Amino acid sequence: MSSAAVPVAIILGWVILSLVIGVLAGIKRKFTLEGYLVSGRSLGLIFLYVLMAGEIYSAYAFLGTGGWAYSYGMPIMYAIGYGALAYAFGYFYAKYVWKVGKYFKCVTQADYFHVRYNSRALAALVALIGIVFNVPYLQLQLQGLGYIVNVGSLNTISIKAGIVIGMVIMMIYVYTSGLRGISWTNLLQASLMFIVAWAILFAVPFKQFGGVGNLFKTLIQVKPDHVVLHPPLGIAWYVSTLILCGLGFFMYPQMYPSIYSARDLKILKKNYTLLPLYSLFMIPVILAGLTVAAMGIKLGAPDEAVLKAVEVSYSSWVLGIVGAGGFAAAASTASAIILTLAGLLSKNLYTIIKPTASDKELVLASRISVILFGVTAMVLALFAPGRLVALLLLAYSGITQMFPAAVLGIFWKRMNKYSAGAGMIAGLITVTIIKFGLKRNPLGIHFGLWGLLVNFIVTIIVAYATKPDENFEKFREAFA
Amino acid sequence: MGKSQINKSALFLGLLPWIAYVVISPFFNTAKPLILGMPPLMFWNTIWLVITSICLYGAYRIELGGGLLE
Incomplete structure (x- = not known):
């Protein structure tokens, strides 16, 4: 048995488990549009929480966060801060969104604008902004997924094969089960992300330096800039980024269906009181990135930091768990975005061409849109990586x-x-x-x-x- | 408490994390002393994730008691 057999088995086992759970969650149901896109506004606390935690923290919560910690150090603290700010804002804002959604039967972000401003054109503009800035993000998730699965499988599963497997699995369960399927699979994904961070990454600085304190004592000596904010990522940048990201967070279109999906206001609000605790998982990710920096390891690309930290600290089968975690992080985010964009396209753009479309027809249009966005993101990830970087650089600022x-x-x-x-x-x-x-x-x-x-x-x-x-x-x- | 008083108390609790991060955290931008092994800014930002949860839970209890979540 080759050394790659165990990690490959872990990754494929996890991917298949996700597929089975996701499909079983909805295969026997006849969905209305409300059932398909917002799970019939029926989610309780646990499913709402894992749905949101899974969709908010993507593959780049591992790759990008670790990479930033490795490259710059403390400026990454903006990522710890803005989550808390966003949840504190969302705790109040989401109430309005949820009430509007329930009263006017909204299922997308553009619906919310539509009922407030009574304008199909404005709703279309909102839908377009959401789609334009999120397609590159989807592509990025797939590239991250392919990359982590490739490293996690000890290069047995190629990057392109990882992208195709990941996307096809997601398309199947999103097609069959809609948001309900995503909330069920995210129960798996959010748990695995949590385990990867706390059981695997958190131990990295202890294994390498004997503790967090020693890590920073070393870091102060070898990379003194890493322990403080420093220009161009200085205090002005840090504070303005906190404000921008804290406010802009709830303008992402995928936030709206998940808010609508809450069963009642108490569950919705309780969920926001608990989300800051989930984001603590980024601390181990940051520590892992800093460990690689303090060890003086040179990386080809900063995004490799977290995987390198695991590689130097554990035997190779652990990489299989991280590989599965990469799928978990990417799929939990990408599947929610695909469904969101599909909702925008069918409910807010397709209806311009065909205002009389029935509920049943819109469910079908949403399902076809799922395939459309899935295939688009997959083709972009396979054949044009990096092509849409300009849109990505504008995404957060644009959405805000x-x-x-x-x-x-x-x-x-x-x-x-x-x-x-x-x-x-x-x-x-x-x-x-x-x-x-x-x-x-x-x-x-x-x-x-x-x-x-x-x-x-x-x-x-x-x-x-x-x-x-x-x-x-x-x-x-x-x-x- | 009246309804507007409840809203104000809850909003105040929601504002605390914003003050902690946006206004106060930049003052922790020094390398030393290490607190629980971490630089001050990292310690502050981390501990405030927990405190944010507590603040929002406080807001939740106030709103719940005032019957605003029906």
Whole structure:
């Protein structure tokens, strides 16, 4: 038996288990659109929690976080902070989204904008922004999946084979079982991610340096910059990134179906009180990345840091668990994004062409869209890795531009479709110009936050220059 | 407590993590002393994940007691 047999068996066993659970969760059900996209608003605390934890923390919570810790050190603390900020914001914001969703039967993010602003065009714009910025993200997840599975299987499963296997498995269970399938498989994935971080990665600094304290004592000597924030990733960058990411988090379209899927408000809110504890798992990931840096290991690419940490600390079969963990992290995020984008395409874009589409027809359109996005992301990951990097660099800043329309709209009658749309577009133009024209962050402040500033100013000016929204009272009925 | 008072107390608890990270954490940007083996900023950011949970749970209890989650 070759040394790769055990890790390969672990990875494939895990992938097949995910497929079986995901398919069984929904195969015998006849789904309505609400059942398919938001699990009939029926999820209890455990399934809601693992659904969100799994979808929020992706393959790059391991690869990127570890890589940043390895390359820069303390600036990665922004990633620890913004999660807490986002959950503290979401604890209050999600209530409105959930109530609107229940009252107006929303199933997508664009639906929320549609019922607030009574504008199909604005909903289409929101859907397009979500799709444009998330397809590259999907592609990135698949590339990460392929890479981790490749290393985890000791190069037995090629990167391309990993990408294809991963995507096909996801497409099958998302197609058959919708959000219900994702919440069931995420019970597996979120648990495995937690185990990989706490049982495997957390021990790395102890194995190499005898403890966390010794790790940092070594790091201070060999890489003194790594233990503090330092320009260009200095304090201005750190604080502005915290604010941008803390606010922008809930503008990602995949947040909305999972909020709608909560059974009641108590479950939804309790879920947000518990999510900060899940994100503690990034601490072991960061420690693993820092360990590799303190050991003075040179990596081909920073993203290799976490896998290198495991490689130098454990016998090779442990890499199999990490490989399965890579699938877990990527699949739990990518499957939720695929379903979200499919919902946007069928419910908010397809209905423009065919407004009379029945519920049954929209379920079918969503399922076809799942395949469409899955295949698109797979082809991009296989044949054009890195091609959409520009979109990825803009993604967080771009998505965040929906913030004024989403949040001011809840309380402010003057907000209408014109101010919402103008603000979003002005913000998008601003971030694009700064990122690709200016190519640096003015005053060291994250360019996305500059976009948000311009966005707010334009939104408020247009809101005062146009008539208050007649649809506002109707929208507020959701909170009565 | 009235309804608006409940809302204010809950919001205040939700604001604490923002103050802890955005306003206070930059002051911990030094290499030493190591706290529980970690640089001060890392210690502060980590411990506040736990405190954030506690704050939000506090907000939850207040809102629940005030009947705002029905």
